[in-house]
Amino acid sequence: MNRFINLLILVAVVLGAGCIMAGPCLGAAKDSRGLKAPSPSGKTDPIYVSIFTHNEEDDPYWLELRGNRQKYLDYRAYLIAKVKLVRQYGAILNWETDHVVLEAMEKFEKGDLLKETKGKTVLRWMVEDMAVKVDPHGHLSQYNYADLAYLIQKLGGGTSVVVGGFGLFRGVRGGQLEQLDWMRTIGIGPDGAIRGRRFPSFTWRPKLVLQPGMIGHAYDEYSSGVWRPRESGDFLQNQPDGRFICIGTGFPFPGSIVGPRQAQGPKIRYSNVDYLKELIGKIQSGEVPAGKIYTASLHSRDHEMDGRIADLKQTLERLQPYVLSGQVIYKDYEGVVQIWQTRYGGQPNRYGIENFSISKPLTQGLQEFINREKGRRPGSQGLQIPPPPGVPPPPGMHPLPPGRQPFP
Ligand SMILES: [Zn+2]
Numbered sequence: 001m002n003r004f005i006n007l008l009i010l011v012a013v014v015l016g017a018g019c020i021m022a023g024p025c026l027g028a029a030k031d032s033r034g035l036k037a038p039s040p041s042g043k044t045d046p047i048y049v050s051i052f053t054h055n056e057e058d059d060p061y062w063l064e065l066r067g068n069r070q071k072y073l074d075y076r077a078y079l080i081a082k083v084k085l086v087r088q089y090g091a092i093l094n095w096e097t098d099h100v101v102l103e104a105m106e107k108f109e110k111g112d113l114l115k116e117t118k119g120k121t122v123l124r125w126m127v128e129d130m131a132v133k134v135d136p137h138g139h140l141s142q143y144n145y146a147d148l149a150y151l152i153q154k155l156g157g158g159t160s161v162v163v164g165g166f167g168l169f170r171g172v173r174g175g176q177l178e179q180l181d182w183m184r185t186i187g188i189g190p191d192g193a194i195r196g197r198r199f200p201s202f203t204w205r206p207k208l209v210l211q212p213g214m215i216g217h218a219y220d221e222y223s224s225g226v227w228r229p230r231e232s233g234d235f236l237q238n239q240p241d242g243r244f245i246c247i248g249t250g251f252p253f254p255g256s257i258v259g260p261r262q263a264q265g266p267k268i269r270y271s272n273v274d275y276l277k278e279l280i281g282k283i284q285s286g287e288v289p290a291g292k293i294y295t296a297s298l299h300s301r302d303h304e305m306d307g308r309i310a311d312l313k314q315t316l317e318r319l320q321p322y323v324l325s326g327q328v329i330y331k332d333y334e335g336v337v338q339i340w341q342t343r344y345g346g347q348p349n350r351y352g353i354e355n356f357s358i359s360k361p362l363t364q365g366l367q368e369f370i371n372r373e374k375g376r377r378p379g380s381q382g383l384q385i386p387p388p389p390g391v392p393p394p395p396g397m398h399p400l401p402p403g404r405q406p407f408p
Pocket residue numbers: 055056137138139165
């Protein structure tokens with residue numbers, strides 16, 4: 001039949017699987033407390049840290065922006081403050097957006113409010129004056145990734161090559177994860193392109209496929225490093241001639257920024273920038289291979305209440321000693337790829353979360369999440385039960401390929 005069906009390979013990934021590309025497997029996670037003070041720059045490999053934020057199409061906060069000018073103005077002020085804050089710390093924000101906020105911008109960005117952004121729409125100001133990278137984040141119920149890239153371009157947000165977030169994992173009984181056919185999940189055709197659903201004459205070719213995860217975030221892909229994911233089969237394995245690149249986020253949800261829990265319940269396992277501290281410790285002690293690229297991200301919700309500016313500021317302040325010592329270098333995602341190609345010769349590296357102290361609680365949390373979800377309606381949260389053929393996915397869900405039922 002079509003090639004998609006042949007490509008549909010569901011790979012069972014047993015949690016705790018060994019290191020795949022990061023050299024010798026280092027066994028169980030160690031606690032890396034007793035961390036040394038930052039050493040002078042240049043002594044050890046740095047971690048390239050990106051800061052991203054995203055909004056969605058199905059949350060009342062963002063939905064309301066389209067019909068309520070005052071709410072939109074509040075959001076606008078908040079977004080401007082965040083962009084400025086991130087810039088102040090020498091970083092560049094990757095702002096990932098779904099269609100709802102773009103539609104609000106299209107509606108309200110005119111008149112007096114442009115004074116604050118040099119007479120430009122906030123989107124243009126972000127891109128042209130603050131170097132912000134604008135990338136699509138889609139739940140794909142109405143717009144696919146190409147449509148979002150088109151909308152962004154049309155509104156002056158630049159030409160993105162980044163898929164900002166997609167479903168890679170699905171939970172199955174026993175706390176195991178299955179990998180989905182990620183190219184199909186994103187909607188990338190065999191030619192590497194996505195044709196618009198709303199704008200069928202527009203074709204988009206993404207290059208970076210980022211933030212692979214699981215609905216509900218009970219267990220996302222939390223590796224550090226850069227690689228070219230296999231186009232069929234295991235996403236976590238490098239495919240030397242692969243057309244797409246993944247930049248690992250590490251654990252991007254410090255409790256100090258996102259609060260004690262994910263929106264759908266799973267507990268946050270690092271209360272602060274401990275993931276970065278742990279990785280810095282591993283680099284310093286030689287526990288991880290030297291001369292390879294290490295990456296991480298920080299995620300702040302694109303939401304006034306759930307992504308407070310003061311919390312982000314405090315976290316950036318905590319990281320500042322590591323920035324000054326050269327152990328942390330801020331880069332937007334395209335900047336990371338450039339460094340990877342020029343300084344590291346495009347050599348793949350993926351250092352998995354199974355080597356970190358949160359590995360065990362994370363796995364336990366995933367099992368609890370899956371068991372709790374078991375009784376809920378199909379399609380909810382971490383359980384992505386594919387709809388029968390021809391039936392569109394419920395609003396807000398990433399459409400998924402047909403596959404075997406998670407709980408036969
Ligand atoms: Zn989302």
